[in-house]
Amino acid sequence: MDEPVLQLEKGDEAGSRLRRALPMPGWQAPLSLMLGIAAGLLLLAAFPAGGRGEALVTMAMPESRSMAMPRISAGRAGNAAPLVVIDAGHGGFDPGATGPSGLAEKDVVLPIALALRERLLELGAVRVALTREGDRFLPLEERVALAESLEPDLFVSIHADSAPVEEARGANVYVLSPRASDAEAMALARDFNAADGAADTGDAALGDVEAVLAELARRETTLGSARIADRLESRIRAAMPVHGRFRRGANLVVLRSARMPSILFEAGYISNAEDAARIGSEAGREAIVDAMAGAITAGLLAVDR
Numbered sequence: 001m002d003e004p005v006l007q008l009e010k011g012d013e014a015g016s017r018l019r020r021a022l023p024m025p026g027w028q029a030p031l032s033l034m035l036g037i038a039a040g041l042l043l044l045a046a047f048p049a050g051g052r053g054e055a056l057v058t059m060a061m062p063e064s065r066s067m068a069m070p071r072i073s074a075g076r077a078g079n080a081a082p083l084v085v086i087d088a089g090h091g092g093f094d095p096g097a098t099g100p101s102g103l104a105e106k107d108v109v110l111p112i113a114l115a116l117r118e119r120l121l122e123l124g125a126v127r128v129a130l131t132r133e134g135d136r137f138l139p140l141e142e143r144v145a146l147a148e149s150l151e152p153d154l155f156v157s158i159h160a161d162s163a164p165v166e167e168a169r170g171a172n173v174y175v176l177s178p179r180a181s182d183a184e185a186m187a188l189a190r191d192f193n194a195a196d197g198a199a200d201t202g203d204a205a206l207g208d209v210e211a212v213l214a215e216l217a218r219r220e221t222t223l224g225s226a227r228i229a230d231r232l233e234s235r236i237r238a239a240m241p242v243h244g245r246f247r248r249g250a251n252l253v254v255l256r257s258a259r260m261p262s263i264l265f266e267a268g269y270i271s272n273a274e275d276a277a278r279i280g281s282e283a284g285r286e287a288i289v290d291a292m293a294g295a296i297t298a299g300l301l302a303v304d305r
């Protein structure tokens with residue numbers, strides 16, 4: 001399924017924000033070309049020169065390529081309501097983790113993201129946009145750039161974990177931290193950041209993360225992600241198993257924006273048969289979505305602004 005292409009009324013505004021966000025001169029080129037170039041630059045950043053990277057950059061830069069701007073749904077929340085950008089992990093040629101029954105992470109996180117949008121709109125307090133609404137690949141940096149261009153109040157990336165041991169199960173939430181909170185979080189960051197060829201081990205960008213955290217603190221947005229994570233913990237613990245300590249820290253590319261509070265939710269372990277059945281089922285999805293929508297709404301309404 002393809003996603004809606006650039007919506008001019010919203011897209012133009014978002015597109016100009018995106019252009020401001022990128023290190024580019026203010027060329028007066030047609031919007032589609034600008035966005036094509038922006039996508040190319042992001043891909044160049046994601047895939048630095050080198051065998052595999054060069055091939056991917058060439059492939060991804062046809063003239064007609066334009067970055068599909070996320071559509072914002074307001075429902076009855078109205079246009080001034082806080083905005084949440086939901087990011088369903090992986091997609092397209094990147095299946096993410098694969099479960100014992102062949103269940104792919106990209107296919108379980110998308111229905112969760114779509115259902116979360118519906119639930120948030122039902123609650124009626126926030127506006128919602130999705131980085132992807134279909135089965136398509138988006139580099140990690142592009143997910144962040146798309147979200148930043150909309151200047152959201154919260155960015156939520158949804159994933160499912162996997163572990164070499166079948167027993168590992170339960171949900172987790174990750175917030176940005178220069179150093180991983182534990183060995184598993186460190187391994188997750190390594191695999192995660194390398195997933196689309198970004199060749200980013202996390203440690204290389206340690207100073208960057210400290211700068212991002214300082215900027216987030218200045219904007220009081222780390223407080224924002226902590227507030228959501230806290231509210232999420234009580235709701236998730238009441239509704240499903242949790243893996244180890246619920247809240248973990250890691251240096252993940254998708255959490256590294258200085259411009260928006262960001263969290264990454266791991267819905268469960270796709271490598272565990274019970275978890276895979278839970279997160280792949282409608283009842284399991286509803287439990288996740290109810291907990292997340294409640295936590296996000298409560299957390300964002302508490303923001304003093």
Ligand SMILES: [Zn+2]
Nearest residue numbers: 089096159160
């Ligand atoms: Zn993932």
